[in-house]
Amino acid sequence: MDNSSIDSRVKPLAIIRVTDAGWEERDDxxxxxxxLTIYVNGQEIVTLLTSPEHxxxxxxGFLSAEGFIQDPGQITDLRGDYSKGQVFVESTLSSIAEKTxxxxxxxxxxxxxxxxxxxxxxxxxxxLEENKLKVSPSQILRLMRDMQGMSQLYxxxxxxxxxxxxxxxxxVIYREDIGRHNATDKIMGKCFREGISLKDKLLLTxxxxxxxxxxxxxxxxxxxxxxxxxxxxxxxxxxxELGMTIVGxxxxxxxxxxxxxxxxxx
Amino acid sequence: MDNSSIDSRVKPLAIIRVTDAGWEERDDxxxxxxxLTIYVNGQEIVTLLTSPEHxxxxxxGFLSAEGFIQDPGQITDLRGDYSKGQVFVESTLSSIAEKTxxxxxxxxxxxxxxxxxxxxxxxxxxxLEENKLKVSPSQILRLMRDMQGMSQLYxxxxxxxxxxxxxxxxxVIYREDIGRHNATDKIMGKCFREGISLKDKLLLTxxxxxxxxxxxxxxxxxxxxxxxxxxxxxxxxxxxELGMTIVGxxxxxxxxxxxxxxxxxx
Numbered sequence: 001m002d003n004s005s006i007d008s009r010v011k012p013l014a015i016i017r018v019t020d021a022g023w024e025e026r027d028d029x030x031x032x033x034x035x036l037t038i039y040v041n042g043q044e045i046v047t048l049l050t051s052p053e054h055x056x057x058x059x060x061g062f063l064s065a066e067g068f069i070q071d072p073g074q075i076t077d078l079r080g081d082y083s084k085g086q087v088f089v090e091s092t093l094s095s096i097a098e099k100t101x102x103x104x105x106x107x108x109x110x111x112x113x114x115x116x117x118x119x120x121x122x123x124x125x126x127x128l129e130e131n132k133l134k135v136s137p138s139q140i141l142r143l144m145r146d147m148q149g150m151s152q153l154y155x156x157x158x159x160x161x162x163x164x165x166x167x168x169x170x171x172v173i174y175r176e177d178i179g180r181h182n183a184t185d186k187i188m189g190k191c192f193r194e195g196i197s198l199k200d201k202l203l204l205t206x207x208x209x210x211x212x213x214x215x216x217x218x219x220x221x222x223x224x225x226x227x228x229x230x231x232x233x234x235x236x237x238x239x240x241e242l243g244m245t246i247v248g249x250x251x252x253x254x255x256x257x258x259x260x261x262x263x264x265x266x
Numbered sequence: 267m268d269n270s271s272i273d274s275r276v277k278p279l280a281i282i283r284v285t286d287a288g289w290e291e292r293d294d295x296x297x298x299x300x301x302l303t304i305y306v307n308g309q310e311i312v313t314l315l316t317s318p319e320h321x322x323x324x325x326x327g328f329l330s331a332e333g334f335i336q337d338p339g340q341i342t343d344l345r346g347d348y349s350k351g352q353v354f355v356e357s358t359l360s361s362i363a364e365k366t367x368x369x370x371x372x373x374x375x376x377x378x379x380x381x382x383x384x385x386x387x388x389x390x391x392x393x394l395e396e397n398k399l400k401v402s403p404s405q406i407l408r409l410m411r412d413m414q415g416m417s418q419l420y421x422x423x424x425x426x427x428x429x430x431x432x433x434x435x436x437x438v439i440y441r442e443d444i445g446r447h448n449a450t451d452k453i454m455g456k457c458f459r460e461g462i463s464l465k466d467k468l469l470l471t472x473x474x475x476x477x478x479x480x481x482x483x484x485x486x487x488x489x490x491x492x493x494x495x496x497x498x499x500x501x502x503x504x505x506x507e508l509g510m511t512i513v514g515x516x517x518x519x520x521x522x523x524x525x526x527x528x529x530x531x532x
Binding site for chain 1: 446
C-alpha cells in the first residue's frame with residue numbers, strides 16, 4: 001500500500017472563495033493532518049500529528065531524537081499501519097518508563113524546564129567545532145532554490161513545513177510535513193535506519209530556527225543549519241556554544257550568518 | 267519592573283550579511299526566546315519558551331486552556347518574576363497530579379493520542395452553533411490589515427507569531443510571541459482574568475490553523491477563527507462539527523471560507 005503519493009497527503013474540499021467580485025464555490029485542496037501513534041514493544045509512546053507518509057522513518061527519527069534508541073541494531077522489527085495510523089517498533093530495549101519519556105519529550109517537544117540540561121548533554125556528547133564542513137554562499141543559495149522548487153505540497157496547500165538534507169552539491173533527502181518537527185524527524189529517521197552519514201551534510205528548513213530545532217539537529221551531528229527565516233537569540237547562543245553554523249534569511253541573493261561563519265567560505 | 271517594552275523582547279547581535287556585493291558585518295536584532303516556568307501552589311507545572319512579556323496572562327491562559335482552572339476565583343495569588351523567568355500561581359485547587367497534567371498537556375500541546383476525546387469534550391461542553399456572531403468580508407479584511415500593521419516585533423525580527431482578538435469593528439487585544447500557542451494563550455489569559463466576554467469576538471492569527479489551535483479557540487467559546495494562512499483538513503472537520511467558522515488565506519481582497527460560512531454575511 002503506497003501512502004507516499006501526493007493524493008494521500010491532501011483532501012479535496014468544496015469551499016467558498018470570497019473576492020471583491022463576489023462569492024464563488026470552488027474546489028480546494030487541504031493538507032491532511034493525521035494522528036500517528038507510536039508503540040514500542042507494545043507500549044503506547046506518543047501520538048504525533050503528521051502528514052501520512054514515511055511513518056516508519058518518523059517513528060525512528062522521533063525515537064532517536066528523543067534518545068530512546070541510539071543504534072539501529074536496537075530495532076528488531078518496524079511495522080507501519082496506514083489504515084490505523086500506527087507504527088509498531090520492536091526493540092531490544094526494555095520497555096520505556098513513561099516518566100523518563102515524558103521528561104525527555106517535554107524537554108525537546110514542549111520546552112519543559114530541562115532544556116538547559118539538554119544543552120549541556122549536547123555540548124558534552126559531541127563538539128561540532130570539530131566538524132570542518134564548508135559550503136559557499138552560492139551553494140547555499142542554489143540548495144535553497146532547489147528545496148523550494150521541490151515543495152509540491154506547499155505549493156498545493158500552503159500548509160506544510162519543508163526540510164532538506166543536503167551535501168554541498170545537491171538535496172539528498174527532501175520531506176514536507178504539517179508538523180514543525182516531523183519533516184526533520186522523517187529525514188533523521190531515514191538516515192538512522194540506512195546509516196547515512198550526517199557529518200558531511202547540512203540541513204535546510206523552511207521554518208524559523210528555534211532552540212528546539214537547533215538542538216535536534218545538533219544532536220544528530222549536523223554542523224550547518226540554514227533557513228529562509230529568522231533564528232531566535234537562544235538558538236544563536238546555543239549555536240555559538242555548540243560550534244554550529246546558523247544561516248538565516250536566505251532570500252534572493254542574500255543571507256545572514258549568525259554563528260561560526262567560518263564554515264561559509266567566501 | 268516593566269518587561270513589556272520592545273527592548274525586552276529582542277536582543278542586538280552583530281551578524282555577517284552576505285550579498286552578491288560581498289560580506290559586511292552589521293548590527294541585527296534577534297527575537298528573544300525565553301524559558302518561563304509556571305508553578306501552581308509551589309509545584310512546577312511546565313516551562314514554556316516565550317517572549318518575555320505578559321507572563322502572568324500566559325500562565326493563566328495556559329492553565330485555563332489546559333483545563334486546570336475554570337474560574338478566576340480559583341486563583342488566590344499570581345506573581346510573575348521576570349528576573350528568574352517564573353510565574354507563581356496560588357490556587358484554591360488541590361495540587362495538580364503530574365500524570366493528569368501530562369495527559370492533558372500532551373493532548374493539546376504535543377498531540378498525544380486523546381485529541382479525539384478532547385473533540386468530544388469540546389462538543390459536549392458548548393455548542394458554538396448557538397453563537398450567532400456575524401462579520402462581513404470587508405470587516406475581516408480591515409481587521410487583518412489592522413493586525414498586520416501592529417506587528418512591530420515581526421517587522422523588526424521576522425521571528426514571531428501574531429494573534430488578535432477582535433470585535434466586529436476593531437482589534438481589542440493584540441499579542442506577538444515566538445511560541446505558536448503563546449500569543450493566543452496570552453490573549454485568553456487576559457480575558458480570563460478580566461472577565462472579558464469572548465462569545466462576541468473573533469480571533470485572528472498569523473499562523474496556519476491546525477487542530478490544536480482550533481480546539482484551543484473553540485474551548486474558549488470563540489466561533490470565528492481567521493488566518494492569513496491555510497487550515498488543515500482535521501481543523502476544518504473539527505470546525506464543521508463544533509459549529510465554528512474558519513476563514514483562511516485572507517490576503518489582499520480575498521479570503522476562503524472553510525466551515526459555517528453563514529457567519530460571514532455577504
